[in-house]
Amino acid sequence: MTEVQSEVPGPVAWTATTPRRTHPVTPIVKALRIAPGLLIFFFIFGGEGVTQAVGRIGALGVVALLMVVTAAASWLSWTRLTYWFDEDGDLRIQSGILQHNERRIQVSRLQSVDVSQPLLARIFGLAQIRPEVAGSSGRGNNLEYLEVGHAHQFRAELLARAAGLEVGPNEAAPMAPERVLVSVPTGTLLASVVLQPATLVALALFPVLLVAGAVTREFGVIVPAFFVLVTPIVMAGSQFLQWFNFTVAESPDGLRLRFGLTSHRSQTVPPGRVQALRLESPVLWKRWGWARVIVNVAGPAGEDGAERPSIVLPVAPVPVARAVLAHVLPGIDPFDVEVTPVPTRARWRSPLQYGRLAVGASDEVFVARHGWLVPKWDVVPHARTQSVRLTQGAWQRRLRLASVHVDSTPGPVRIEAKQRDETEARQIVEEQALRAMAARAAAAPDKWLRAKVPLSEPLIAPAVEGIEAAVEPGDSL
């Protein structure tokens, strides 16, 4: 029987892989995870009564017992937890002792892959990997813990499959090379974290509070005030720890973000998954000319925003931030788009933002400018427009104004064309719906490496057989 070779490559015949397990040390790490919380409970906050009843040793014994129980339960669920790729190329995770659960994750729906090392896992050289898919609950997709090298390898494999590369059953997926775009210096990060309104106020009032405490000794008032003031400072501190050494790198996988001091995290945002972007230049940073870039990435429904990638660049000089934003949208410069301002009567409705309000649209993106204390540039590609809304409050109707909302997936960026003339607003809505439809018809396919849609200015020409290309030495813009 002769085999017919067709011109057009047919659908890839995936072969299922053998099931793999997470690292055996996982149950121990999970048991250790609960220790700090329990110790704090028994010895500092809340459980002192119990400690007094059974004595210190007794309390420690209880903690140890709970840890052993947790380790045993974790071990049982470890034996049941396996993951593999099935015949369709999708990821399957099987778990559960009493309730058997098998989850199927469509790699074509992959939004981003996150490899993170919480402090405890880092000590053991382990990492957790979380593939994020739009519309599914995030918790179940979290694979804890793999050895760090394996985790990165697995991520490469997931992203390769999402891109449509063929990966043989037990061969290593090619690790996409990367080019570092920008790395945030520690001094800049520290300054940016301090230069936030809440932090500055807290820092300014702190010495006042200390002096007041020393002079009046009115501790009933001082202590609660202390806790109120210390909160923004603690938040700033945790932001600093989280974004320490923030590095943005570009690869055929997409944007790679790496950050963190105690917990190291690595997030990948595949191209075309970014739903909307925003460039913010807070007025407090104006003197140094800094800005930040935040994005909406479609992620698991109902999960808190902290887990989903949302900060692409916490702080950088404005030209650098603009360049990174332009990298996320290949071939498009959103700042080139012509914007039209709002009618003069909008001043009655938005006196502070009036000067900055403007919107515009190009062939690929819709752009909105707004904000007063924090000037913002919002960008949404037409292909990522979910729905378009026109709203008009009573006061707006008196002024013949209306607002247009371009809806995107949940995230920090909300695109709104505020206070436009009402006929113009209706026109914008209809035009945006048309553009969105046209853009979807021409949208880049989900498996972006398979169909050879050229990303404008590709850094490295991706060859399907294996990525071998010169990695350019990391240069920051």
Next chain:
Amino acid sequence: MLGPFSVLTIAAVVASVLFFPGWATALVVAASVVWLAWTFWLIGRQVRATGYALRTDDLLVVSGIMFRRLVIVPYGRMQLVDVSRGPIDRHFSLATVQLHTAAATTDATVPGLPFGEAQALRDQLAALGEQRSAGI
């Protein structure tokens, strides 16, 4: 719309009868009557101002009087279509159709449709959405 406010009003009246002196009760009852009358009138106007249109490529929904809303949802962006009915809806054989996209802010809700029409609309939308399905 009607349900929660009516329940609250009735609860307020009952509470005032039980706990407040005569003149306060009369005041609460009068206020409740005025409030209910106004709500009925308002809802009547709002219903007349609510509408939907199935266009070639998208669904258009308008609603609101004081605060006007117009939503355009392309068929390809639809993720889910809900048909829901509260107890009062069921009594009058009405239903509410709600369209969900990947955006949480999409507000395409058509209340008060006759149940048969609501189901037909849902099936039509599901078919159109399937046809134009375009991922995220």
